Amino acid sequence: MKFMLSGIKRWVTAGIIGIGMAGLGLSGVSLKLGIQIEDSKILWGLILGGFILIFAAAREMVFSFTDLRKNRGSIRDKTNPGRGSISRRMLYKGPRIVVVGGGTGLSVLLRGLKQFTANLTAVVTVADDGGGSGILRSELGMLPPGDIRNCILALADTEPVMEQLLQYRFEEGSLKGQSFGNLLIAAMNSISHNFEEAVKRISQVLAVTGQVLPLTLEDVTLYAQLRNGKVVKGESNIPREARAEASPIDRIFIRPEHPEPLPEVLDAIRSADAVVFGPGSLYTSIIPNLLAGDVVRTVSESDAVKIYVANIMTQPGETDGFSVSDHIRVLEEHGGKKFVDFVIANSGEIGETYLDKYYEDGSAPVGIDSDRIRPGIKVISQDLVYMDGEYIRHNAMELAKLIIKLAIRNEPGIMDYYYLLTKIYDRRKVI
Numbered sequence: 001m002k003f004m005l006s007g008i009k010r011w012v013t014a015g016i017i018g019i020g021m022a023g024l025g026l027s028g029v030s031l032k033l034g035i036q037i038e039d040s041k042i043l044w045g046l047i048l049g050g051f052i053l054i055f056a057a058a059r060e061m062v063f064s065f066t067d068l069r070k071n072r073g074s075i076r077d078k079t080n081p082g083r084g085s086i087s088r089r090m091l092y093k094g095p096r097i098v099v100v101g102g103g104t105g106l107s108v109l110l111r112g113l114k115q116f117t118a119n120l121t122a123v124v125t126v127a128d129d130g131g132g133s134g135i136l137r138s139e140l141g142m143l144p145p146g147d148i149r150n151c152i153l154a155l156a157d158t159e160p161v162m163e164q165l166l167q168y169r170f171e172e173g174s175l176k177g178q179s180f181g182n183l184l185i186a187a188m189n190s191i192s193h194n195f196e197e198a199v200k201r202i203s204q205v206l207a208v209t210g211q212v213l214p215l216t217l218e219d220v221t222l223y224a225q226l227r228n229g230k231v232v233k234g235e236s237n238i239p240r241e242a243r244a245e246a247s248p249i250d251r252i253f254i255r256p257e258h259p260e261p262l263p264e265v266l267d268a269i270r271s272a273d274a275v276v277f278g279p280g281s282l283y284t285s286i287i288p289n290l291l292a293g294d295v296v297r298t299v300s301e302s303d304a305v306k307i308y309v310a311n312i313m314t315q316p317g318e319t320d321g322f323s324v325s326d327h328i329r330v331l332e333e334h335g336g337k338k339f340v341d342f343v344i345a346n347s348g349e350i351g352e353t354y355l356d357k358y359y360e361d362g363s364a365p366v367g368i369d370s371d372r373i374r375p376g377i378k379v380i381s382q383d384l385v386y387m388d389g390e391y392i393r394h395n396a397m398e399l400a401k402l403i404i405k406l407a408i409r410n411e412p413g414i415m416d417y418y419y420l421l422t423k424i425y426d427r428r429k430v431i
Contacts, residue, residue: 013205014053014162021049021187045175045183052180056165091118091209095273095407098123098304100289102147105279105394107154109309109403112396114155116404120210121268122151125288127222127254130236132169132178136186143195143214145185147285152199153181156206196262213268216292218259222284225250235284239317243362249318252287252334261292269298274407277340278309279394282327283318290335300336305406309399310345312385312392316362324379325372340377344402346394348383354392380406 094117099109102125113120126143128134133144153163166181185202192198195217203212224238225231228247232238242249269275277286290296299306308331310324319327324345332339345368358364370379380402386395 014056017053017184017188017205019054020191021053021184045170045178048175049180049183049187052165053184056161091116094119095404096268096271097121097274097276097403097407098268098272099276100286101125101278101280102128102285102288103280104150105281105309105311106147106285107150108393108396109276109279109399110151110154112398112400113403114209115397116400118209120155121265121272122155122210122212123215123265123268123289124148124151124212125285126214126216127220127235127284127288129221129234132182134236135178136182140186140189141219142186142189143217143219145182145189146179148199148212148214149179149181149185151212152203152206152208155208155210155212156203157209158206162206211264211268213262213265215265215289215295216259216261218256220254220256220259220288220292222288223253223255224283225253235288238284239315242317248320249283252283252291254288254291257291259292261295266294266298269295269302269304272302272304273409274307274403275299275302275304276307276309276403277331279311281315281318282311282322282330287331287334290331296335296339300339305409306339306341307403307406308340308343309394309403310343310366312346312350312366312394313358313363314366319366320362321364323367323369323372325369327366328373328377337374338376342406343373343377343379344384344399345379345381346384347381348385350385350392351387354387354390357390358392 091114096119097113097117098121099106099113100123106122106124110120110122124147128144128146129137131146133146136142137144149166153166156163158166166179166184168180170176170178170180185198188198188201189195192201195214199212199214221233222235222238223231223233224242226242226245226247227250228245230241230245230247232241238249277289280286308328310327311319314320314322324343328340328343345366347368350365355365368379368381373379382398382402384395384399386393
């Protein structure tokens with residue numbers, strides 16, 4: 001009964017948001033801030049998205065009051081032990097983990113970690129300026145929502161239809177390539193005090209485990225200086241220009257310099273049991289988070305164990321020819337020495353079919369060269385490969401287990417928690 005009521009409340013809230021989006025689009029005016037929205041593409045996107053959300057909410061609320069809906073809920077609970085009340089209570093006893101980065105790698109890791117602890121904070125870079133996020137950023141003057149959206153969905157306890165809806169990308173017309181989830185965040189941003197509040201509201205609607213935080217509320221632009229001296233502006237331009245110039249990235253910097261991070265970001269780092277960097281694009285997703293305010297100093301002073309998760313494959317235009325030691329060298333050049341305690345790297349074999357595809361794109365496996373890594377850093381290598389369709393990903397569950405074990409540091413009592421949850425989730429399908 002509690003499950004059903006919480007589901008109804010969630011869909012009622014979603015319906016209200018849909019009404020707000022449709023109304024905002026129809027009026028062309030932000031009802032709260034009085035900001036005129038002139039771009040017809042955004043208006044039509046809000047109108048269409050609002051009505052889709054209203055329809056989905058109404059449909060799911062009807063199901064919630066039927067026996068069919070009750071049966072669906074009980075089946076889901078039986079096949080998903082991590083969502084039972086006992087497991088929920090256990091999750092809130094888990095270690096406090098802060099994950100820093102952006103991109104697909106971050107959301108993959110979060111899907112694994114949420115199975116072991118509810119005390120999660122995802123700190124997401126806001127330097128993205130490409131794709132649908134870039135369009136919304138330039139036309140509405142808001143922070144890029146794409147990576148935020150992916151992290152929210154990774155941590156959310158959503159119905160399948162809602163996740164499909166938020167991930168849906170328009171395939172035709174002026175909104176082609178734009179994500180509905182991005183439009184939802186854009187609408188919420190328009191009726192909220194700031195972007196941080198908008199993210200919190202969306203997180204409440206989707207019952208997010210933990211919290212998702214933008215690194216800063218300042219409008220930052222990412223720059224790269226290539227080894228040949230050329231300076232490239234814009235996150236989406238950096239890998240492309242590095243390849244075109246046949247010149248590796250020398251350093252990354254942002255404007256304005258040292259933007260003020262959210263206080264909640266620093267608080268989460270101070271109280272964390274583990275701070276995890278990656279997986280993700282080294283120069284454009286991870287390092288930008290180190291360039292804000294007191295982030296580096298706070299991480300260095302924290303008692304948390306610091307973990308870097310190396311990518312499985314190199315990234316063309318960013319880490320061509322990089323080994324694990326190269327990743328650490330660059331990370332510490334931007335963040336300072338003694339910044340990392342552990343490095344997690346993949347030692348599993350990758351099928352030739354997948355490798356051939358990546359080789360064609362200029363990517364190769366990241367080699368493990370422990371002898372070149374400075375003393376004080378422990379390298380943990382394990383088979384972490386998971387084939388996701390045509391893509392090579394980290395095995396979210398196996399990676400999460402490693403991180404949780406490092407975070408609890410073999411403390412008596414907590415180890416019992418770890419092994420019990422591991423036993424529960426080992427019966428489940430790998431994420």
